[in-house]
Amino acid sequence: MTSLPTLYTADILYTGMGLPIRDGGVVVSGQTVAAAGPRAELRANYPQAQEVRAGRVISPPPVNAHTHLDMSLYEFQSLPYFEWIPQVVIAGRARRGLEGAQTGLEAIQRSGAAAMGDIVWHPEVMEWLLTHSQVPGVAYWEVLDPNPATAAQTFASTRERIEGWRELERPGGLRLGLSPHASHTVSHRLFRMLAEYAGAEGLPMQIHVLEHPSEAELFATGAGPLAESMARMVPGLSVADILGREPAQGLTAVSYLESLGVLQARPTLVHMVNVTSADIRAAAQAGCLVVTCPRSNRHLHCGTFPWAEYAAAGVEVALGTDSVASGETLDVHDEIGAAWTLHPGLDPRQVVRAAVKGGSRVVGGRVPLIRRGEVWNAAYLWPE
Template sequence: MSARAERALDARDASPPAATLHSAPWVVPIATPPLRDGAVLVGDNGLIAAVGSRARLRAAHPEVPEQRWEGTLLPGLVNAHTHLQYSDLDALGAVSYDGFEAWCAAFDARYPQVSGAAAWGDAARRGLELSLRAGVTCFGDVVTDDAAREVLAAAGVAGVAFLETLGDDEAGWAAGGRDRFLARVEGAARHLGISPHAPYSVDTAVIADLGRIARARGLRLHAHLAESRLEHELVLAGSGRLAALVRDWGWSLALLERGGAGVSPARYLDDTLALGPDCHVAHGVALDAADRALLRERGTAVALCLRSNLTIGVEPPPLAAYLAERSPLCVGTDSLASAPSLDLLGELPPLRGLAREQGYGGDDLDARLLHAATAGGAAALGLAGTVGALVPGARADLAILDVTPERGEAVERAVVARGAGACVATLVRGVVRPR
């Protein structure tokens, strides 16, 4: 990334905004119904002061300058599951695979070729800039290599950097792994969470300990769960192709040694980690009705990453069931190593098609999907009221789209159908970014 691009992403380069009235033919607050010829009053503190009709706010604040936008204005989008540091592995996400094992083989061949720890930070900054240009202003970013750890904080964007553990077994954890992980936690600035990668990749005792570490420090938790049906075989009985793959990787997990846990991955993760509203999971592809009910009972949201699932070649999530059962949902792109772009609105058309294909007929589908990509993600990250909706007191994180509904078309339908690639400006705390 160029020095100029890095400066554009650095919060220190963003001057405090003057109070401004941002108006557009359509404003979609998410928390309230869409507004025809609406406006958002942004204070000089970078927070939203008021939301309403343009005429009313213009009359109430005649002294405030107005920025008139064309199209549709909505809250900055929330990417609830991504790996920004993999943004230079985009060649992997540009092709399709025959299944999880094939994608793993391609990823494992490419990962060691990345030269130097600094490359992960550079890639994360590139991914952040691509995301900002697509209207994404908040992130649930999984960080495997610490060079990418402070990218969110340095850029002044909202979100959580989830420090990931992967391949840790109980013996190695006790012999120094735990101390090294705690040093990572203590050395981080802010925007921090903890991510035990998945039930099949972190030892049982380590997952449990990570839960205790997170809760003792008030940190959020995030894990991959049920990304493919292969995971079910491994967790239930310690068998199957994924179990063989894990053994080939040299990971010594108690779950395999004792022949599985005898329960589903969702139940296993709950027994081990204690799922709750301070935790959300990614993918949720292979979850049956009992698993979904468990997550709802715990208040644990699922981050849907459909384009990644399609690229890797695994089955799609039970989206119609999630919607009908009122499960808490959010949306993620996953990384450029398994998806074609970091444009979160690009996830919504295939999600819509999947919901209809699976039989969901509700008229609220477009509004529900747009909620998942904004307020749903904010709630999953513990940031409800701060981002994800245009409400007084929230950050003035805005996305402006070159999208206008056609005659008789709901604005939410227009955004879902044509929002991908249509972002013309992104504001973070009232300042256009990148500049």
């Protein structure tokens, strides 16, 4: 006796193509997709199908486009960004390492993320991820050196590491990438070297940019709480030393990176909360992708990501959890829920597409399609 097909329905259906559909569904016969589309059409075309309410979303699994797995043994703390860096990240650095990365990777696997973009600080962690991770995506080697006098030395050691690690890349695993840490923690000389190298070698890049309002103040005036925090952490270096120019009204982190030629390498820009309209246009014109981390932005008092402006400019947005120290969990589904809450005026379908299509573009992955003839995957039924 032939079993009846099942019609799974949800508020949002994303097939991996185009714009997600409101009140959509998927007809599944055995383990094969028979049809996907608006619920009303499927109900009419497949009257014999047994309807099952799947929840809010049916879609290929989301991507966690920005993580710090090696910080997974940190405790969550909510502080202004310029206090959080020294009081949490630096003060707790003894907790950062391989055990944290292993704990974090287990959390990523439990979350059902299709892929990830992870920022890696320890060489041991990089080697372990490249050889052991069953979650695909990109492992970005983080580089931090604000001193222009040591730029050449830092670049040479970075290139040597990258060239050695590339031999560890394997099909289905993580690819290697570069992450100049932030617009204000890498010297102008080193930024140019890293961007040129990444562009020539085809290495994907991620950079933390304009996360907190104090970063915008630093570029405009050279003053403010972030500038004061940096003066304590890197004594003897002025903001002008790091940037290779004086701060000025109208100068932003994005326009600064553009002037260095960094945007030509099409890095993924992470956070991008405290931006101007010109910053958004520059990112769009350069073809840069942007990752937002809504919970981290809230917990570090960064402000609200101007999602609608990015959408209007045609910038592809992705979602990331950041570290557990600022985002609480590494479950991208938690991040999606937070995005719906923190952006109530945004079409929720945009969040779903960002988590799937945007994230896949960041890490260079392929989105599986939910269409007639494809194999059905129960992971397409997202948790509530």
